Amino acid sequence: MAGHIFGRSTRGQLPTAVAGDGCYIVDADGRRYLDGSGGAAVSCLGHSDAGVRAALHDQLDRLAFAHTGFFTSEPAERLADRLCAAAPEGIDRVYLLSGGSEAVEAAIKLARQYFLEIGQPQRHRVIARRQSYHGNTLGALAAGGNAWRRAQFAPLLVDVSHIAPCYEYRDRLEAESVDAYGQRAADELEAEILRLGPDSVMAFLAEPVVGATLGAVPAVPGYLRRIREICDRHGVLLILDEVMCGMGRTGHLFACEEDGVAPDMITIAKGLGAGYQPIGALLTSATIYDAIAAGSGFFQHGHTYMGHPMAAAAANAVLDAIEGRDLLARVRTQGDKLDAALRARLGQHPHVGDIRGRGLFRGIELVADRETRAPFDPARKLHARIKAEAVAAGLICYPMGGTLDGVRGDHVLLAPPFIIEDAQVEELTDKLSTAIERALAA
Incomplete structure (x- = not known):
């Protein structure tokens, strides 16, 4: 038809x-x-x-929508508290959105505003990896390294540096140990930071387990810890995109738990709402939130449906199922x-x-x-x-x-x-x- x-x-x-x-x-x-x-x-x-469906019916009977420019809501507050309680060390705030692309877009903009707030306006560059995927909005698409998705929109995309992925099957040399390969792959980040000028780089963005573009490729042991050290040495924010690999998909609520790494920001979506409602989130450190609070007091960003009570109710029910079962x-x-x-x-x-x-x-x-x-x-x-x-x-x-x-x-x-x-x-x-x-x- x-x-x-x-x-x-x-x-x-x-x-x-x-x-x-x-x-x-x-x-x-x-x-x-x-x-x-x-x-x-x-x-x-x-x-x-059944549990998620019941939670949605219950929330619909109470409140479907309240704009976050005027109100917060109980489901949103509860969800943020639960996510922070489970998140890696340092993560203290949750910015609720409608999906993964929005979450990545918010992360990039928040990174930029953070450095403005702390008096480092020269920091504006993002480094990501080839063969990554971070979303389809223009900022997220620019950060992603999916060549096919980027090609026709290239003239519209901001300049983002892309280093090699951590792709052991293709890139580890025959005589190279896994540890040596992981260090070599991570060292590409430091080389790119130095090439661009350390004072110009604001963030490195990566998927702990690369999803759509590479097909479930996990970082080798030690790689992300080395990445964290490099970011710390140069004052660069580490943003981990767990939109696809997070929320239990790898056997941990946050995929980076298995790698022993605490990032400055994490993006999540997909499994957060399990498909029952469109929802995503940007989780950020207390350090970043406190810089905004002590400065302008306002994140210059926002979407109509952010913090939607129905979506938050669904996500709470999903967490109930993951934890309770x-x-x-x-x-x-x-x-x-x-x-x-x-x-x-x-x-x-x-x-x-x-x-x-x-x-x-x-x-x-x-x-x-x-x-x-x-x-x-x-x-x-x-x-x-x-x-x-x-x-x-x-x-x-x-x-x-x-x-x-x-x-x-x-x-x-x-x-x-x-x-x-x-x-x-x-x-x-x-x-x-x-x-x-x-x-x-x-």
């Missing part, structure tokens, strides 16, 4: 989703799809969580099972180069040749074929191209709901394997 929706693509006809049932989405024809990627690492509680431990357990199932089925596949990730955040990188790690010809669009075959098989997954450099390389990202059962782990693995084989045969 022709309609008036301006969708992501003008080509093809999407099925109409009409219902959710645990880890499944049901379309208008009654077809069930196992959500193996949580959409885009969003639906951590599946699609029919011990879902972080479940993510680690089920993540290990998913990793084992993927390795058993695909570990020796001639066109699977790497299987990686943490918790229920897993990536499979596909290669034309395992020995040389050569990627497939981009013209083949293998990732798109895999997506189509997976949907045909009744599986939602997140394949992407341009893994190496924005043009070459293919991977599949998996981020199923935290409630995934053992039988569904097998179903996911079976359907993905089938989709990969059919795509390769096409």
